[in-house]
Amino acid sequence: xxxxIFALFLVFALLFACDGRDKVAAEIAKLPLxxxxxxxxREFANAGAEGLPQLRKAYPYLFPxxxxxxxxxxxxSLQRELFQEVGNVFSAFEEEEVQLTQFFKHxxxxxxxxxxxxxxxxxxxxxxxxxxILADTLLFIGLDNYLGPEHKYYGxxxxxxxxxxxxxxxxxxxxxxxxxxxxxxxRDRTFLARMVYFGKQLYLKDLLMPQADDAVKMGYTQxxxxxxxxxxxxxWRNFMEQEHLYSTDLKLDQRFLDVAPxxxxxxxxxxxxxxxxxxxxxxxxxxxxxxxxxxxLEQMMAMPAEELFKKSNYKPRN
Numbered sequence: 121x122x123x124x125i126f127a128l129f130l131v132f133a134l135l136f137a138c139d140g141r142d143k144v145a146a147e148i149a150k151l152p153l154x155x156x157x158x159x160x161x162r163e164f165a166n167a168g169a170e171g172l173p174q175l176r177k178a179y180p181y182l183f184p185x186x187x188x189x190x191x192x193x194x195x196x197s198l199q200r201e202l203f204q205e206v207g208n209v210f211s212a213f214e215e216e217e218v219q220l221t222q223f224f225k226h227x228x229x230x231x232x233x234x235x236x237x238x239x240x241x242x243x244x245x246x247x248x249x250x251x252x253i254l255a256d257t258l259l260f261i262g263l264d265n266y267l268g269p270e271h272k273y274y275g276x277x278x279x280x281x282x283x284x285x286x287x288x289x290x291x292x293x294x295x296x297x298x299x300x301x302x303x304x305x306x307r308d309r310t311f312l313a314r315m316v317y318f319g320k321q322l323y324l325k326d327l328l329m330p331q332a333d334d335a336v337k338m339g340y341t342q343x344x345x346x347x348x349x350x351x352x353x354x355x356w357r358n359f360m361e362q363e364h365l366y367s368t369d370l371k372l373d374q375r376f377l378d379v380a381p382x383x384x385x386x387x388x389x390x391x392x393x394x395x396x397x398x399x400x401x402x403x404x405x406x407x408x409x410x411x412x413x414x415x416x417l418e419q420m421m422a423m424p425a426e427e428l429f430k431k432s433n434y435k436p437r438n
Contacts, residue, residue: 144229147229153228155236155239156238158239161242169187213241227328242260244265247262248285251266252296269286280381300321304422308426310425311365311367311376312366312426315401318396319401319406323406323407325337339379340394344394352400357436359401376398376399405429412432413431
């Protein structure tokens with residue numbers, strides 16, 4: 121009898137959760153939002169020197185240098201090739217525009233006081249470390265950083281970097297730039313605090329892009345995501361056995377939090393692992409906390425990592 125009651129309770133809990141998600145989705149769908157998106161990369165590529173004054177007037181924040189610099193850029197053969205390559209891959213941008221609109225609708229729902237930025241696509245000489253720049257009400261997307269991992273421009277990059285330079289990660293990268301300033305940096309220096317810091321950001325991405333695959337949110341291939349899921353329990357066991365959680369050793373960032381070709385356990389399996397596994401574990405801790413505690417989003421974001429961890433009742437998948 122108790123098992124039957126528990127099963128019935130579980131069914132009602134699942135139905136209630138689904139109903140809640142459906143209501144939120146319906147409310148988000150009703151939100152009015154017209155995304156202002158400008159393809160500056162195409163406008164600049166097609167303008168010619170005679171079009172520079174009009175472009176300067178429309179985008180004054182993009183023209184700090186004199187016209188002669190921009191005219192030379194328009195005439196440079198390498199730049200012209202870059203414009204062509206971007207135009208080939210991003211001849212259409214409708215799918216990304218729809219995804220960005222949905223993302224900013226979710227952002228408007230959860231963070232109504234934050235403005236929706238004007239989106240401007242640019243080229244930035246394949247500066248992949250600055251492929252997304254969010255500056256108050258302006259969002260710049262460097263499209264030459266999303267031409268696909270096998271593109272010739274990325275031939276000199278290490279594979280773990282090149283794999284992220286794909287258009288399927290574009291909206292996820294925008295989400296990362298958006299949520300980063302929303303999560304307070306931890307005051308303590310423990311590895312646990314830094315894991316939870318990234319975990320909170322990834323949880324916000326759960327809310328703001330609910331249709332996206334977890335692999336995309338992490339910047340992983342599907343194979344890397346599968347590895348992390350399959351090895352969650354031994355990863356966690358290693359962190360516990362090595363007493364990493366409350367360590368303040370900053371080398372743990374390089375081993376488990378920073379973008380890297382693989383995580384560094386000091387074991388033979390390292391080469392098989394993806395990087396950033398500390399972020400992955402932090403994400404699972406925050407997810408467990410939100411599933412097991414009825415708290416507001418702002419309360420979770422401000423909560424110290426140790427308190428959040430203890431209340432999460434986190435248990436890794438076996």
